[in-house]
Amino acid sequence: MIAAPIYLDYCSTTPCDPRVVETMLPHFTRQFGNPASRDHSFGWLAKETVEQAREQVAALVQATPREIIFTSGATEAVNLALKGLAAANPAAGRHIITAATEHKAVLDTCDHLEKNGYATTRLPVDRQGMLSLDELEQAIREDTVCIAIMYANNETGVINPVRQIGEIARKHGICFMCDATQAVGKIPVSVADAHIDLMAFSAHKLYGPMGVGALFVRHRRPPVNILQQQHGGGQERGTRSGTLNTPGIAGFGKAADICRLEMKEEALRLRQLRDRMETALLEKIPGAGINGAGERLPHVSNIRFPGTDNEQLLLTVSRRLALSRGSACSGIVQQPSHVLQAMGLTGEEAGNSVRISLGRFTTDNEVDIAVEILTETVRQLQCINI
Numbered sequence: 001m002i003a004a005p006i007y008l009d010y011c012s013t014t015p016c017d018p019r020v021v022e023t024m025l026p027h028f029t030r031q032f033g034n035p036a037s038r039d040h041s042f043g044w045l046a047k048e049t050v051e052q053a054r055e056q057v058a059a060l061v062q063a064t065p066r067e068i069i070f071t072s073g074a075t076e077a078v079n080l081a082l083k084g085l086a087a088a089n090p091a092a093g094r095h096i097i098t099a100a101t102e103h104k105a106v107l108d109t110c111d112h113l114e115k116n117g118y119a120t121t122r123l124p125v126d127r128q129g130m131l132s133l134d135e136l137e138q139a140i141r142e143d144t145v146c147i148a149i150m151y152a153n154n155e156t157g158v159i160n161p162v163r164q165i166g167e168i169a170r171k172h173g174i175c176f177m178c179d180a181t182q183a184v185g186k187i188p189v190s191v192a193d194a195h196i197d198l199m200a201f202s203a204h205k206l207y208g209p210m211g212v213g214a215l216f217v218r219h220r221r222p223p224v225n226i227l228q229q230q231h232g233g234g235q236e237r238g239t240r241s242g243t244l245n246t247p248g249i250a251g252f253g254k255a256a257d258i259c260r261l262e263m264k265e266e267a268l269r270l271r272q273l274r275d276r277m278e279t280a281l282l283e284k285i286p287g288a289g290i291n292g293a294g295e296r297l298p299h300v301s302n303i304r305f306p307g308t309d310n311e312q313l314l315l316t317v318s319r320r321l322a323l324s325r326g327s328a329c330s331g332i333v334q335q336p337s338h339v340l341q342a343m344g345l346t347g348e349e350a351g352n353s354v355r356i357s358l359g360r361f362t363t364d365n366e367v368d369i370a371v372e373i374l375t376e377t378v379r380q381l382q383c384i385n386i
């Protein structure tokens with residue numbers, strides 16, 4: 001039997017922690033009730049499960065439980081946030097500020113709003129993937145309703161100055177929507193400290209199941225109004241109708257709990273491992289370079305190998321290593337990364353780049369093997385491509 005490849009693509013998705021699966025299992029069989037069933041104990045138990053998970057998820061981001069709306073994932077949460085904000089405040093203005101390096105969930109939702117009379121400013125970033133706070137403040141107009149900037153980038157791990165962004169948004173009375181999908185559970189995230197008004201995140205990026213996510217909606221100082229985008233039974237206090245995914249939500253709660261308790265140690269371990277891997281690759285492969293090497297997530301590395309084509313490289317190693325070119329979310333025809341292009345990399349440099357993302361179950365040995373395989377393969381490809 002051929003061994004499974006070493007998984008180094010934790011930014012695309014993470015395996016469920018076995019403790020999460022254990023928490024979920026009873027909710028498929030014995031405790032299968034609908035949390036909206038008010039007339040019997042099956043429903044009451046399910047409701048209790050959901051509310052406990054809501055507390056666990058809220059605690060991870062320092063929100064209150066009533067500020068957490070469960071969704072099917074971060075994409076839905078981003079859509080609900082931006083479209084729901086626009087719909088709830090039709091007279092407030094029609095300008096949104098975002099960044100060129102955002103996830104497609106945000107950029108495509110902005111495109112959609114543009115077709116409905118909104119204007120968007122997509123802020124540029126520098127070579128390190130950082131945006132300028134001065135440029136952000138200069139982009140604010142009389143009719144700006146929302147600043148939509150992510151917490152940490154999914155291709156490079158670059159962390160935005162969210163606290164300062166939140167302060168600017170608050171100073172101008174503008175809503176701050178933050179896609180924190182890559183940051184929550186990996187680094188400390190506090191909606192209070194960062195003055196975040198709306199925040200999207202997802203269970204499957206933090207060792208929980210796929211198909212569950214959350215939208216944080218600030219309840220106080222100031223309360224944020226969004227309008228439901230999906231109509232029906234009025235679940236989630238009317239903001240998001242549809243029967244809740246109780247097993248998934250129970251798993252999300254457990255995953256959040258584990259992250260809250262173990263994040264600090266895990267981040268330390270992964271940072272050391274990532275740095276060791278980068279040092280080795282940069283030493284062994286002449287001309288290799290890190291994209292966005294400033295402030296970034298501890299477990300992510302976006303790295304260029306000159307003289308290689310990333311599609312060819314990833315295919316060549318694919319039986320032994322699972323890495324990616326960045327986003328897992330694009331269509332059949334792979335475009336050069338919009339994130340790396342926004343950072344000013346040439347098409348060729350973007351085409352040399354791969355994302356390596358480590359996680360909870362990555363071992364020292366796996367990283368050593370990956371360094372060996374990559375070094376050897378890059379050298380081979382560089383010879384062929386000369």
Ligand SMILES: *Cc1c(COP(=O)(O)O)cnc(C)c1O
Nearest residue numbers: 073074075103105154181182202
């Ligand atoms: C994965 C990801 C999403 C999409 O999350 P889903 O839960 O899969 O819909 C959105 N934004 C960022 C930054 C992501 O990394």
